[in-house]
Amino acid sequence: MKINFNIDYKTQWGETLYICGNDSLLGSGNIDAALKMHVDGVGLWTATVDISDKNVRNLEYGYVVRNDNGSERREWGGCCHSIDLSNAAESYDIYDAWRDIPLDKPYYSSAFTQCINRRNDRCEAVVPAPGFLTLSVDAPTVGPDEVLALCGACDSLGEWNPEKALPMSDAGYPVWKINIDLSRTILPIEFKFIVLDKDTRALKAWDGGDNRRLASMTKNRHVSMVVSGMRFRDPRALWRGAGVAIPVFSVRTRDDFGVGDFYSLTKMVDWAVATGQKFLQILPINDTTMTHTWTDSYPYNACTSFGLHPMYMHLQELGRLKDKARQAYFDDLACELNNLPTVDYERVNEGKLQFISEIFAQEGAKTLNSSDFTKFLIDNEYWLKPYAAFCVLRDKFGTPEFGKWGEYAEYTQAKADRVYAENTPQMNQVYYTQYHLDRQMRRVHEYASAHGVAFKGDIPIGISRDSADAWINPRLFNLDCQAGAPPDDFSVLGQNWGLPTYNWEEMWKDRFAWWKSRFCKMAEYFDAYRIDHVLGFFRIWQIPMTAVHGLLGIFNPALPYSADELKSLYDFWIDADVHTKPFIMDWFLNDFFGEYTDEARERFLNGLGHGRYELKSGFDTQRKIADYFSSQDKTEKNRRMCEALLGLADQVLFIEDPDRKGKYHPRISAQYTYVYRQLNDYEKWCFNRLYNDFFYHRHNDYWYGKAMWKLPNLIDATPMLTCAEDLGMIPACVPAVMDQLRILSLEIQRMPKDPSAKFGNTWNYPYLSVCTTSTHDMGGIRQWWEDNPQMAQEFYNEVLHQEGSAPRVAEPWICDQILNLNLKSPSMLAILPLQDWLSVSPDLRRPDPFEEQINEPSNPRHYWRYRMHLNVEDLLGAETFNRDLADRVHNSGR
Structure with a gap:
């Protein structure tokens, strides 16, 4: 079986094209053994391989440009081409196109392919066959209620009649394919892709631009021809969506244990659906347990980048204790804690951990002997066993500072094995806890995806110096200094987070394996993520251990x-x-x-x-x-x-x-x-x-190179949609990198990126951005308005174009106008804090806006305990408000 590769690609002097794939003749994934191609002198590169004696049934491959100076350039997605060889034609003639990062890259993310444009009932896969031409086109913007079809200038393609167009297969969505019988088609031919309603087949959109053209090809009933690499040019308005941001611990439902848990998110998903929102954004959910006190409430100081926080366990899912008195105790405690206005971090976690310990003693053996648990353990052992050992030693020595653990101060696999052998019940309880947390979060994620709502997570820029990550891989971190941020609107003294910085040169030795594992683990629960302090991938603000203020960084x-x-x-x-x-x-x-x-x-x-x-x-x-x-x-x-x-x-x-x-x-x-x-x-x-x-000025090119050295390797490790928090002292190179990699920026009206402006102009926000009214690091609209009467007055006159004196408080109609400015902005996403969504309702807004701030970044020991003031069930019952909000979202084009 011969495969003839053809790609039209204009190279520069000294450049050569290679093919690298999963077959031994294509290097078996080893770029150094890739197949060299030949050029016809104009720009058509070709190569032929004979794999007739192979058992390869699905060939995956990608193109690589090598320069004589030693540099390389690869396609977006690596081995991003594939061909099904199961029909075993005598030969395959493949005509490819080079795949650069597409302008519409966000639509290829799992946020769209698995949630917003999720396609549950897909067609059968199209397999290249002898005597047929297989056309392949990327069309990620086609919605779940739509199909892509082929319409062209010959009878077999409908004679430009959309009613006779040929529907394409979405089996490989966002790639669509169709087989054309060459015996019934006269080449060359002009054609276009069109979008049809999935049920009625009514025409919804024609492919933009000029007609496409298939050139004359040699027809042979023994040859399969494949044309791939095309992209649908959707002429319709760009997709824009809305979402809500709320930390998991802040969600309040009637059956909580004094804190929001993973199952609480299902009701937030229901509210998002009821109000026409497509994204649910939360704060980090990794375990932060260090001291078993309220100081562990800081979600950006995790003791593991992989394990989940036991606080988010929905206890009812674990079962009920046979000891009725103990079960009644926990039921009463849950009722008491759930009636508190804020999270009592210490009592919540003490109660949950005690219940988990007792239910594990009762039911744990059954779970540990299950096949699901065994699979979970195998898939996660690389981080789970060291993390469990860390938890056991942390509690044994009464401190997470592993330097005080004597012989265990330095991690080795043998020491972790010894901890397991000497503390098997405790280690198994950690496994049990993480298994159920993982199970619950996966179920909630699938629930959201099935309802068309994408989960957006948060990747903190730092890790704790007293974490399992630092204990296991100290070489990856600079533990002799601290990370922070230069002075800004949040803190005139700068911020000192106390977190170690990264040893990027050491991380590069295994091609950022730790980062990739971290991202891949997160992709199991999320469809999009916010890179906390993306500037840290360009440069970090490094503060000596002898300093307290960020000014000395x-x-x-x-x-x-x-x-x-x-x-x-x-x-x-x-x-x-x-x-x-x-x-x-x-x-x-x-x-x-x-x-x-x-x-x-x-x-x-x-x-x-x-x-x-x-x-x-x-x-x-x-x-x-x-x-x-x-x-x-x-x-x-x-x-x-x-x-x-x-x-x-x-x-x-x-x-x-x-x-x-x-x-x-x-x-x-x-x-x-x-x-x-x-x-x-x-x-x-x-x-x-x-x-x-x-x-x-001095570092622009330097930091551009540092970011491009790191970020492409990391964001391409998963299909999640990449967003970034790019606030603060932004170098000129940052927007260039984010635009090149199609990373969504963050836009906040009261924190304009133009230093000469008082407020951001929502009408000028870039499309690839997330706009919001507030973040967890600042007060909401109402608090800001009351805190800054002079700024509120200027905003009232200059942005809202109202005359006279501004009201003393941000009345619902003012909040409504501010929300509408963000909803009508060009930004792809408008994700607003729940507090600001509720601010437009005189009945649902919290009486005191100063009780709504989640974090005070100027205080490194802030107690993170904010909770909603009403149950989500009651919010779901506010039907008039929800309908009005859904209308507002819809009328804004989102």
Whole structure:
């Protein structure tokens, strides 16, 4: 059986095309053994293989361009072509097209193929056959109530009559195929694809652009011809949808245990369907159990990137205890906790874990002996066993800090086996818990998919330094520093998350295997995801362990200046003694300490002469300062002293690179320091030039390369729709990367990306974006309105175009207008917090908007406990509101 490959591809000088596939003649997936193609001198590349002695029945392959300089370029999706050889023609003539990332890439995601455009009853697969021409076309925008058909200029193709068009097979959706009998077709011929109603066959759309043309081909009843790589040009308006964002723990139903659980999401799916919404977005759901206290409530500090949080277990699904008194106790506890206005994290988790322990003792053996459990264990053992060992050791030693675990401080597989052997019941209980969590989340995900609602998850940028991930793979992380964010609207001191940064060079050695496994695990539960702080894939804000404030961070990777560069490029002469150490002068001490200045000078400072001071050795880092005052009485005086000393430690103009001595980073927001004030006007002008160049220009190409080195490998690992949180200090290279990879941006009207604008212009949002009114890191519309009366007034006049004074509170009609601006924007997705959806209803909105904020990012020890103030069942019963909301969504074109 011969296969003749043909592809029309224009290469540059020094480039050669290769084919890599799952057959040994195509390299068996090894790119170094790929088959070299030949060119006719114009641009048609060809190659022939004979696999008549093979048992290959489905050939998968892809094209690769190699340059003489050693670089390579591959198609989107790798081995993205396939051909079914089960009909065993004497030969196959294949005419392909190179597959680049399509402009409509989001429609190829599982959010569309498995949810929004989900096709439950598919046609039989089309298999290339001798004497037939197989046409293949990508058409992901064809809805589940539609079919794609072929219509053309000959009798067999309907003579351009849509009623006689040939329906195509959607078996491989979003790829559609059809076999054309060459004995009944005269070539060349013109044709188009059309969209028909699935039931009535009424015409809904013609293929855009010029007519397509099939050239003359040699007809042979022993030869199968395949033309693939075409893409349907849908002329209709771009799809836009709406969605709701709510953390799982915040969902309230009548049968909860004081916190939302996975099964609670099914009712949120029902509400989304009732209101015409297509997306349900949640916060991270991985296990965060570290101390068994409320400090574990922070969902972005997980102890595993793979395991799910036991808090989200729907206990009723596990069964009921035979001990009626104990079951009654848990029933009463559930009722008590569920009546609380917020989540009592400690009592909820203590109660759930105790019930799981007791039901495991009663029913666990049955589960552990089941075939489903065995399969789950085999599929997940690579992360599950180490994670379970981590949980056992965490509780045994009373701390997640694995450095304090003695002989277990360093992970090995043998040690994990020993933990299992010595703690089998405890390890099995962790397995049991994760098995049921996985089972429940999968069921809820399938429920949502079947109802046309896509689940959107959240991938935190960091991992905890006290996590199973760090214990198992410490080489992948920089555990000697902290990740955070530069100053922004959330925090003028910057954010210090306390999380380690990634050792990307080490991760590259196995081609980012840990990241790919993390993404693939997430794809089992989600159809779309939000990359938390996507800027971290370009560069991370890295803070030394000795610092508390984010102001003392630097970009990593970065291109810091040498002293010679500063002099030659900017005429700035750096004095390391003055500019890189805390600049403390007598003349401004009173600004920091006020009435405590004399005492502070005596207790914390050493005089250096000429009115200059240094911090004493016991207080010469922010960490030492914070640790000292954490052990002191919590008085107002001590609070002010601590904040003042931390502020003095920030008084530097440059930060020396920790790994490259003699290289310097300008300190972020340095213009607000006293050391900047003491520069003369010319020095300030020179510093401002180097500062602006460093933060806004110097790294653009450098960070572009770093992002393109990482992101394509990761986002192509799964079919999920990729969205990103691209807020903050955005380098110019970020939009270019996101556009190239078709990643949806995040647009928030009160956080415009144009630094010269007060508010974002919703009408100018890019199509490939998610717009929203608020995030979990900020108050909702109503809180913002009351918190910022001056901004509310400007918004009222300039955006809503209302005259006069703005109302003191954001009344329902104001919220309604703000929601409509987002719904009518060009953004592909408008995913709004539930709190803001309810803000338009005087009956359903929460009385106090200040009770609706989920997180305060300026507080690293914030207690995450927000819950809905009404049950989802009651929300589903608000039929008038739901109908109005569905109409609003529909009328906006979503």
